[in-house]
Amino acid sequence: MSTPAAQSHPVRVRTLPRGTLALAAFVALLAAAPLVLPEFHVTLLDYIGLYALVALGLVLLTGVAGLTSFGQAAFVGIGAYTSAWLTTVSPLPSWLAWTGGSPWVGLALGLALTLVVAWMLGALTLRLSGHYLPLGTIAWGISLYFLFGNLDVLGGHTGLTGIPSLEAFGFAIRDARDFHYLIWAVLLGAIWLTRNLLDSREGRAIRALKGGAIMAESMGIDTARSKIVAFLIAALFAALSGWMYAHMQRFVNPTPFGLGFGIEYLFMAVIGGASHVWGAVLGAGVVTILKQWLQDLLPALLGQTGNFEVIVFGVLMVLVLQRAPEGLWPIVARVFASRERSAAREVPRAEPLPRRTLPARGTTLLEVRGVTKRYGGLLANHRIDLDVRAGEVLALIGPNGAGKSTLFDCLSGVIAPTEGEVRFLGQRIDAMRARRIARLGMSRTFQHVRLLPTMSVLENVALGAHLRGARGVVAASLHAERAEERRLLAEAARQIERVGLGERMFETAGSLALGQQRLVEIARALASDPCLLLLDEPAAGLRYLEKQALAELLDRLRADGMGVLLVEHDMEFVMGLADRVVVMEFGEKIAEGLPEQVQNDPAVLEAYLGGID
């Protein structure tokens, strides 16, 4: 992935002088624009701002959370039509008489209605996966469009006219120049909020969605909630854009809220760079200006009118997506961020988070009784019994395909066992979801590393500490949770140092070697402050010295009273470290005991070591 490291770092204090300068220059230019540009160009900038606000929601929803929506234009419509209707309906229904037909009440009502509608649509469609989700968004995008066109109170396909312009604190917001300031102030505010959110515990949860639900849920993240949060924010941005649009244009009909515009918004986000907040602005600008320019240029060039711009535009877009699949923003950002990599960063330090009290050494943490997992006729696990106690390392070994990873998934709630009972700290957990089990104090790593490659090591590990923070989306967007955030990051930094990766904390996780990525997974698991650690082949891919360091780390964890369940192939590593060993083959437990006992068990020698005497 070519995403510049700059994008996702939480600690960008004093590191981006060129970026800051560019931003200041951009804002200054925006402020000056209405004073020097002719009205038409100001209007164009207004539209870019309005579109960018919708595209910004899509950056969050599609680019960051990985949920593709073609239906955003419908939310723009809800925001626009609610206020348009309220401010033009006459007579005002008596239950709305208190509003006095004010556009500001229209804004509040529009956002509230959007919230309700988006909530319902999100609950219905966000559980869809793969291509069903975009299809679902297309479906409700079309239906809302036809609803606007066929409701007589909304003027049908003819639309609503006579919508008033805005007034705030005695200032009339009337023409394109007035709206310019409103729109861009709102947009820059929304960008600020979005960036804050993404650089927070809640934001990391949303960013983790792209890595798949399994890892996120195992870290205690409620992925369904994170999805709906992203969806609602995107819908609210769209509705806000619609409200400003309605009062600027002072006329609404259903056309700008149809599927065509829904596609266009997505286009803008993708062209600009769907995983960057500034990509939304760039994309909206490029698409709007290009279309306008082509509309003027092509008829002159071809000597006849027609919608040729659509064709040329389409070809250009295909080219852009081929040459810059990540969108245009990374190309622009490179100019500003070229020296940023070398800048030294501060390792976050803060007062440690409170820790859970570990159970006394020797307490049974995990009791597995008769766990069976069937996939149709295949018996992946058959009547497995085992116990893990606090302060011991239990190794689970067996040849490939013995069912070790399946058992891990059964124990950590990723899949549910077909039969049998699993108790964790005395509580039945075999029917529990992964994130509830995580909350109880079990944490795990994955055999196939599940990190977010574009996020920094620090942020990846901070995901593990998700359950140790509590501040919500609003606090995060306003950065009112910085004290808690510092403690979470400091905790993550401590765990990274603990696994020996302190030097690489600020690099993207994807740039690390596989062995190191496994260590990051361990640090992430540790960041949740577990009392039981499930490690799936942690030593695979590590070099000799790294293995030794890992063994020392696990030894220390054991000494602290943590329980560790370990799947590993490296016999030397296992035998030197484990207190007890369980051996599996073909889904069955064939032996259990001290390392030396197991090593001499004839069944194990026969089965596992391939019958060598």
Next chain:
Amino acid sequence: MKGSRLWWALAGAAFVASMSAQAQVKIGVITSATGPTAFVGIPQKNSVALLPQKVGDLSIEYVSYDDASDSTQTVQLTKKLLGEERIDAMIGPSGSPNSMALLQFMAEARTPMLAPVGTGAVVVPMDANKRWVFKTHPNDDVISDGLIEAMKARGIQTVGFIGYNDPYGENWYRIFAPMAEKAGLKIVASERYSRQDTSVTGQVLKLVAAKPDAVLVAGVAAGAALPHVQLVDAGYKGAIFHTHGSASGAFIQIGGRKVEGALIVGPLLLVLNEIPDDVATKKVALEYVTAYEKQFGQQPPIFGAGVYDAGLLLQHAIPEAAKKGKPGTPEFRSALRDALEGTHELVTSQGVVNMSAQDHSGYDKRGRVLLTVKDGKFSLVRD
């Protein structure tokens, strides 16, 4: 290299533009040259080429845009014309809904608009916004009067109505219903359909069930053929009348043999060779048709006449207005509006126009004729 040449070209264009900006009237034109209303918009856009280029020593510049039949674009382009181009008057837009969306903006900019649209809703009932709007097709009541006359002449007593569920159809019902009742006709069914509909079976069955002596269809061009065809298919035997919206080649093209015998009140433009030479309108209409045929190689559909007549109205009013103010000033625009409202006995391609403060369309019965479809062509009906 390339860049600098472009800049030179731009600078040159700007220079030429500034030169020609003197003593010039600027007229904005918005038509729906693309999109669903293009069958109306294309002849209108073509007709712009036939508009007067000079009135007295004032040259007239036309800035023409296409709104793709979308009201939102109409509004955006109008704002551009008013704010950026600072036009003195506007001709357009093509669609009735599109023109309704513009009323407030024209009034706020105090700029007259000549709308070549079918619906009377743009000028009736008159109010502060519509004061700035003139309609360059005959008003619905003029046509409605002709229709009722023809119905009475055929001994019709009960009528079923089917029209668009938009300003065109709604306004037609609002105008037609009271006039019909007054003339002793009874409306026994009233149905609506949408411009986007591809079938109106339900509405047609209800009409047939009401057993009216005649049905009036208030739709435009091809869209008006749809109810007619389905009425015939449903076995309806009564007379089927049409508004002037149906007086278009597309109506016959889509309707085919099934619309033979349709009765339409429309402009004499379509049957010029059947009109005696002493009808004043014939000469102007012939000029328009000949010029259009010469340039575009085909007969103009009637929609273009609205733009042509708008040009005639302006040609007549501009010298009046020029006495009160220079083009480009609010005084000129206001005087232009007054002069348009004062139009008296102006012969246009669709009839003779007499405007007043209350009537911003001004056509009378001298432009309208009763037509029927015979052998795939419009032909005059002499009652």
